[in-house]
Amino acid sequence: MSEFLQLDLPPLLAAVLAGGTCGLLGSFLVLRRESLLGDALSHAVLPGIVLGFALTGLRSAWPMLGGALLAALLATAAIAWVRRAARLDLGAATGLVFTGFFALGLVLLEATGARNADLDVDCVLFGQLETLVWLEARGLASLLDAAALAGLPRQLGLLAGVALAALLFVLGFWRTLRLIAFDPDFARSLGLRVGGWEMALNLMIAAAAVAAFESVGSILVVAMLVCPAVAMRLLTDRYGAQIWGGAALGAGLGAAGVLLAGPLPAALGAGFALNAAGLIGTLGGLSVAAALLLRRA
Amino acid sequence: MPDGATLRTAAAPAPLAVTGLTVRYGGRPALSDVTWRAAPGLTAILGPNGAGKSTLLKAALGLVPAEGEARFFGAPLEAVRARVAYLPQRASVDWSFPASALDVVAMARLPRARWFGALPRREREAARAALAAVGLADVAERQIGRLSGGQQQRVFLARALAQEAELFLMDEPLAAVDAVTEETILGVLHGLAAQGKSVLMVHHDLSLVQAHFDHVLILAGRVVAAGPVAEAFTDAAIAAAFGGLPGRGRGA
Numbered sequence: 001m002s003e004f005l006q007l008d009l010p011p012l013l014a015a016v017l018a019g020g021t022c023g024l025l026g027s028f029l030v031l032r033r034e035s036l037l038g039d040a041l042s043h044a045v046l047p048g049i050v051l052g053f054a055l056t057g058l059r060s061a062w063p064m065l066g067g068a069l070l071a072a073l074l075a076t077a078a079i080a081w082v083r084r085a086a087r088l089d090l091g092a093a094t095g096l097v098f099t100g101f102f103a104l105g106l107v108l109l110e111a112t113g114a115r116n117a118d119l120d121v122d123c124v125l126f127g128q129l130e131t132l133v134w135l136e137a138r139g140l141a142s143l144l145d146a147a148a149l150a151g152l153p154r155q156l157g158l159l160a161g162v163a164l165a166a167l168l169f170v171l172g173f174w175r176t177l178r179l180i181a182f183d184p185d186f187a188r189s190l191g192l193r194v195g196g197w198e199m200a201l202n203l204m205i206a207a208a209a210v211a212a213f214e215s216v217g218s219i220l221v222v223a224m225l226v227c228p229a230v231a232m233r234l235l236t237d238r239y240g241a242q243i244w245g246g247a248a249l250g251a252g253l254g255a256a257g258v259l260l261a262g263p264l265p266a267a268l269g270a271g272f273a274l275n276a277a278g279l280i281g282t283l284g285g286l287s288v289a290a291a292l293l294l295r296r297a
Numbered sequence: 298m299p300d301g302a303t304l305r306t307a308a309a310p311a312p313l314a315v316t317g318l319t320v321r322y323g324g325r326p327a328l329s330d331v332t333w334r335a336a337p338g339l340t341a342i343l344g345p346n347g348a349g350k351s352t353l354l355k356a357a358l359g360l361v362p363a364e365g366e367a368r369f370f371g372a373p374l375e376a377v378r379a380r381v382a383y384l385p386q387r388a389s390v391d392w393s394f395p396a397s398a399l400d401v402v403a404m405a406r407l408p409r410a411r412w413f414g415a416l417p418r419r420e421r422e423a424a425r426a427a428l429a430a431v432g433l434a435d436v437a438e439r440q441i442g443r444l445s446g447g448q449q450q451r452v453f454l455a456r457a458l459a460q461e462a463e464l465f466l467m468d469e470p471l472a473a474v475d476a477v478t479e480e481t482i483l484g485v486l487h488g489l490a491a492q493g494k495s496v497l498m499v500h501h502d503l504s505l506v507q508a509h510f511d512h513v514l515i516l517a518g519r520v521v522a523a524g525p526v527a528e529a530f531t532d533a534a535i536a537a538a539f540g541g542l543p544g545r546g547r548g549a
Contacts, residue, residue: 031394087323172413179404183390186456189358189383190408191375237440239395 005137008258010153011129011215011276015254017159018212019280021166022224023250025205027243030229031181036091038225040098041202042209042218044075046105049210054112065158065210072206075101076199129215129258129276132156155215162211169204170243177201178239216254220277224250227284231291253283310371311335312464312495313357318365320349320356327352329519331365336512336525339490341500344516345539350499351386353516354466358383369464379408382462384453386469392442398452399437402427405459427459428452432481447478454482465489467498471505483509506530 022038029038045068052067075097082093136142136151143149170177176197179187184194209221216224228249232242257280265274313335320328328349342350356363358381359374369377382405399421406420428437431451441449450470457465470482486496486509497514500506506513506526513530515521515538522534 033391174413175404175407175410175416176412178396178400179407182394182396182401183385183404185355185360185385185389186383186404188360189378189381190405191378192407233395237393237395237442239400242395 002137002139005139005142006134009137010132010134010156012255012258013156014129014132014153014159014215015258015276015280016251017156017163017254018208018216018221019224019228019254020247020251021159021163021208022212022221023228023253024166024170024243024247025201025208026225026227026229026250027232027246028177028181028201029205029225030233031242034090035226035230036094037202038205038209039222040079040094041072041075041206042213042221042225043105044098044101045069045071045206045210045213046102046218047071047108048105050105050108050112054108064214065207068210069203069206071101071105072203073199076202080195128217132215153215155211158211159215162207166204166208169200173197216277216280220281223281223284224253227288228253231287234288234291234295249287253280253287256280257283309337310368312337312370313466313497314368314371315353315357316366316368318353318356318363318367320352320361320363326518328356328363328516331516331520333514333520333523335495335497335514337493337495338511339486339509340495340497340512340514341506341510342497342514342516343500343503343506343535343538344521347518348516348538349518350516351468353514354383354468354497354499358466379460380463382457382460382465384457384465384467384470387446387450387453387472389468392444392449394441396441397438398428398433398441398444398448398455399424401441401452402455402459405456423461424455424459427455430458431455431485432477445475446473447475450474451478451481454485458485463494465494465496465498467496469499469501471498472501503535 026035026038029035048067048069048071049064050067051071052063052065055067056063078097078101079090079093082088082096083090086093088096132153132155134142134148134152136148138148176187176192179190180192180194180197187197188194205225209218209225212221212224228246229242231249232245236242236245258276261274261276261279264279311334314333316332318328318331319326327347331349331353342353344350352361355361356365357367357369357374359367367374369381374381403416403421403424405427406416406423410416410420425434425437428434431454433448433451433455436444436448441452444452450472454467454470457467471479474482483505486498489496490511498510507530510526512524513526514523515529515534517538521538522529522531
């Protein structure tokens with residue numbers, strides 16, 4: 001039991017929280033037909049993360065989250081500005097801005113020396129789910145022991161905080177988010193500040209991307225923002241089922257990826273374990289394929 | 298001719314007055330210097346494709362960047378938003394969206410409800426009544442993608458009705474609809490006029506104008522003609538707007 005708590009529980013919790021949060025917020029991207037924006041935001045936050053790290057010298061969650069949110073804010077504003085100034089469509093403007101921001105982030109990564117402090121490209125892309133451990137765990141009693149709980153990987157605190165914020169955001173603004181996703185012009189005619197709401201949603205997605213990227217990597221963030229939402233879009237016409245189903249599917253895919261990464265290759269007779277983040281991404285793709293088959297059946 | 302207009306005094310401010318309204322899409326003006334006072338009652342906004350009809354409604358509502366000024370009931374829109382309803386073009390939204398007809402109509406009640414939690418029963422009942430008024434009571438719970446095009450158009454009309462406004466800006470609600478829907482929409486229009494409300498409707502079918510509207514605004518990127526149907530809806534104005542096709546669709 002101690003071994004499960006020490007080695008398996010932290011990555012399991014991280015994958016469930018990251019998958020659930022991204023799955024919850026991803027439905028709004030898919031319903032607004034802006035799936036690319038999730039990809040864009042999760043890349044555009046990189047310069048903010050690197051600067052947050054470089055300026056404080058700390059690889060702690062909060063400066064990086066702050067930097068990332070600032071970068072997301074600037075990227076969202078830049079996308080809107082490029083669209084207006086260059087009269088590009090949303091996809092082109094988004095592609096232009098996020099590749100620029102991501103490239104800037106990579107340059108900063110080298111220029112600031114952040115790279116040497118193990119904030120490297122591999123970690124950014126693929127995360128490090130397997131390195132999340134809870135060495136203080138000594139049996140189930142540790143779950144109630146404040147001193148032992150303090151030894152939980154710090155990424156879990158950030159993930160849990162962002163998951164809670166996303167949950168409250170969606171629950172609190174349930175009807176408003178639906179209206180804005182369905183008919184933004186009508187929402188504006190009612191006097192809603194649609195631009196502000198879109199910015200809030202983008203910042204929430206950026207926060208989820210940052211919290212998730214350190215543990216599961218930015219590629220998986222993109223998969224978790226899009227795959228569960230698209231699978232549910234194929235399976236239901238009900239708003240509630242879309243939103244909560246997306247969150248549940250994201251969390252379930254996260255759990256399945258972590259739990260199967262060891263046993264699955266072993267069951268197939270292979271002598272290695274899979275990268276859990278990679279497996280979660282693969283399962284995400286398979287869930288969309290399964291949803292397509294179910295829909296046709 | 299419907300007599301909704303006579304219910305208002307001449308001194309009342311126009312439901313909509315625009316001054317020098319200009320909209321450019323990518324440098325090309327879609328609407329040039331439109332100055333117009335809408336009269337109370339039913340007004341058809343006519344013109345060929347690209348004449349700026351929809352753009353006029355959107356610019357007045359602040360949905361597209363525009364130069365010039367729009368005043369509703371003599372005030373800026375922010376001050377009188379609750380008195381103005383908007384019915385966008387049906388093609389402007391994704392009808393496969395996971396929502397029921399009732400969900401969509403209930404969106405009109407959002408400003409009247411608390412921002413959190415479930416929609417209050419009273420608001421839901423108001424949405425249901427609006428659906429019944431357009432003959433869709435029995436499909437209230439149906440997902441909007443499973444409705445016919447005409448039914449979808451009536452869902453949008455019900456949503457505008459549920460706003461309980463005094464001025465309705467409608468963007469082509471009669472485009473490509475079935476006979477039942479056309480009859481329902483025209484019935485609703487005359488009901489609104491009888492209650493002293495005003496409707497500005499972007500419209501294509503010139504044959505319906507004389508029978509159902511009090512006023513016209515004929516656009517072709519600028520104002521070609523405006524006024525009571527008897528005075529402004531002339532062959533010359535239509536020819537000027539539609540480009541040398543006098544009498545097209547008239548005389549019905």
